[in-house]
Amino acid sequence: MKLIMQSEFDNLRLNDNHEYDIDTCGNKQVINIYCNDLLIAKKITQKKSVRYFGAKG
Numbered sequence: 001m002k003l004i005m006q007s008e009f010d011n012l013r014l015n016d017n018h019e020y021d022i023d024t025c026g027n028k029q030v031i032n033i034y035c036n037d038l039l040i041a042k043k044i045t046q047k048k049s050v051r052y053f054g055a056k057g
Contacts, residue, residue: 001042004054012041
């Protein structure tokens with residue numbers, strides 16, 4: 001996975017063809033976006049740090 005921009009992540013999340021789930025554990029939150037059961041993007045929020053990752057290809 002590679003780092004992507006927030007706008008790219010939001011476009012993937014708002015797409016009706018994609019599904020997403022949210023996992024929260026303490027002060028860490030992970031949002032995974034799937035397309036046909038394949039992980040295509042991930043957002044990790046921990047304290048004040050936010051990182052966006054996208055699948056290559």
